[in-house]
Amino acid sequence: MDEDLDLVKKAAAGEREAFDDLVLKYQKPLYGLLYRMVSNREDAADLLQKAFVKAFTGLGSFEQRSTFKTWLYQIAINLAKNVYRDRARAEHVPIDDVIIRRNPRTLESLIEKENRLLLKDALAGLPEKQRITLLLRIQGDKKFEEIAAIMKCSLGTAKANYHHAVQKLKAVMGNRDEERNPLPDDDPVR
Amino acid sequence: MDIKELLPAFVAEGLSGEDLARVQDHLRACADCTREEAVLRVMAHEPIPDPGEAFWTAMPARVYQAVQREKSAKQPARGSRWRLELSRHAVFFRWASAAAAACLVLLVSWFVTVPLLHREAGPDDESVYVDAANVEVMRHASLTIDELAEPELDAVDAWAASGLASLASELGPAAENAFDTDLAEELAELKGPEADRLSTMLNELNEEG
Numbered sequence: 001m002d003e004d005l006d007l008v009k010k011a012a013a014g015e016r017e018a019f020d021d022l023v024l025k026y027q028k029p030l031y032g033l034l035y036r037m038v039s040n041r042e043d044a045a046d047l048l049q050k051a052f053v054k055a056f057t058g059l060g061s062f063e064q065r066s067t068f069k070t071w072l073y074q075i076a077i078n079l080a081k082n083v084y085r086d087r088a089r090a091e092h093v094p095i096d097d098v099i100i101r102r103n104p105r106t107l108e109s110l111i112e113k114e115n116r117l118l119l120k121d122a123l124a125g126l127p128e129k130q131r132i133t134l135l136l137r138i139q140g141d142k143k144f145e146e147i148a149a150i151m152k153c154s155l156g157t158a159k160a161n162y163h164h165a166v167q168k169l170k171a172v173m174g175n176r177d178e179e180r181n182p183l184p185d186d187d188p189v190r
Numbered sequence: 191m192d193i194k195e196l197l198p199a200f201v202a203e204g205l206s207g208e209d210l211a212r213v214q215d216h217l218r219a220c221a222d223c224t225r226e227e228a229v230l231r232v233m234a235h236e237p238i239p240d241p242g243e244a245f246w247t248a249m250p251a252r253v254y255q256a257v258q259r260e261k262s263a264k265q266p267a268r269g270s271r272w273r274l275e276l277s278r279h280a281v282f283f284r285w286a287s288a289a290a291a292a293c294l295v296l297l298v299s300w301f302v303t304v305p306l307l308h309r310e311a312g313p314d315d316e317s318v319y320v321d322a323a324n325v326e327v328m329r330h331a332s333l334t335i336d337e338l339a340e341p342e343l344d345a346v347d348a349w350a351a352s353g354l355a356s357l358a359s360e361l362g363p364a365a366e367n368a369f370d371t372d373l374a375e376e377l378a379e380l381k382g383p384e385a386d387r388l389s390t391m392l393n394e395l396n397e398e399g
Contacts, residue, residue, distance in 0.1 A: 019250070020251075035239070173228065
């Protein structure tokens with residue numbers, strides 16, 4: 001049951017208040033996701049507006065096969081993908097190899113936290129679907145069923161993508177821990 | 191629910207009660223889940239630059255205006271809509287004119303080809319032509335072509351050429367072209383029933399003549 005159905009119908013009919021309510025409800029979590037995907041404040045703000053505009057101008061074609069939230073997130077993710085695909089084309093590198101973070105100011109504020117930096121680099125190196133699944137999951141309010149609907153995949157695939165992403169990041173953290181605290185040569189684990 | 195499925199909510203401090211206690215107890219004993227929780231915590235707590243309250247407040251209005259601009263851009267301008275209607279009407283009028291012209295040509299050819307004078311059978315194998323008021327216009331003895339003398343044949347030929355030529359010009363280029371074709375070719379193209387019908391008509395004409 002789409003909790004937003006009533007608001008969507010009113011917004012489609014031209015009711016300004018319903019329109020504003022939907023924007024206010026989703027703008028912050030959607031902006032958070034978009035920022036994590038493109039790591040640039042201006043790009044994230046631009047994508048946020050474009051996602052809402054595309055969703056509202058396309059309300060006539062919204063067939064309610066999914067919830068409005070799912071549909072909105074799909075639009076936003078596709079727009080964000082276009083941003084870093086364009087970057088990949090400009091840099092002539094495979095899409096998955098694009099280093100998403102380009103904003104030195106963002107990096108500067110995070111560089112003090114070494115683990116965070118390491119994880120972000122590892123995140124940028126993940127395949128696109130695993131990365132997006134993980135980002136959707138860490139927002140905290142997304143169940144796997146919802147993630148599967150947004151990513152247009154099965155529940156099992158959504159869980160598998162998340163599991164693989166986390167395993168890779170844990171491996172990076174584990175390797176880092178080993179580098180910091182190397183095991184002695186006579187350790188039975190070796 | 192699996193502990194790992196609860197971890198993101200735990201990191202986001204969205205758990206309470208029984209679920210919260212379960213996760214906390216589990217993390218004390220499971221190194222793998224602890225590591226996963228650490229990864230999720232680092233990522234979830236990455237600071238996202240806040241664009242400011244003014245940004246959030248203005249976003250609904252900005253989106254609304256952009257949506258209105260998109261909708262206006264998609265609608266055709268009033269002037270062009272009128273031009274579209276006019277061009278549609280122009281096409282209709284063109285077809286209507288062509289249809290009217292065709293009807294006119296058919297009407298004219300009908301009155302030209304159908305005898306205006308009604309023919310009745312007269313005595314001694316004569317044809318009597320009367321007008322609409324049943325007034326006798328002329329009597330004409332039926333003749334066959336082979337009974338005509340040469341000057342009469344020439345006269346008939348001249349009449350056919352002028353009369354049929356005027357008819358051809360009234361019917362248009364299609365009719366003119368038709369006169370250019372060989373009669374034998376035309377007859378050869380007739381289908382069986384059509385040829386039979388023509389033969390019957392000619393026989394009737396001969397019998398009347």
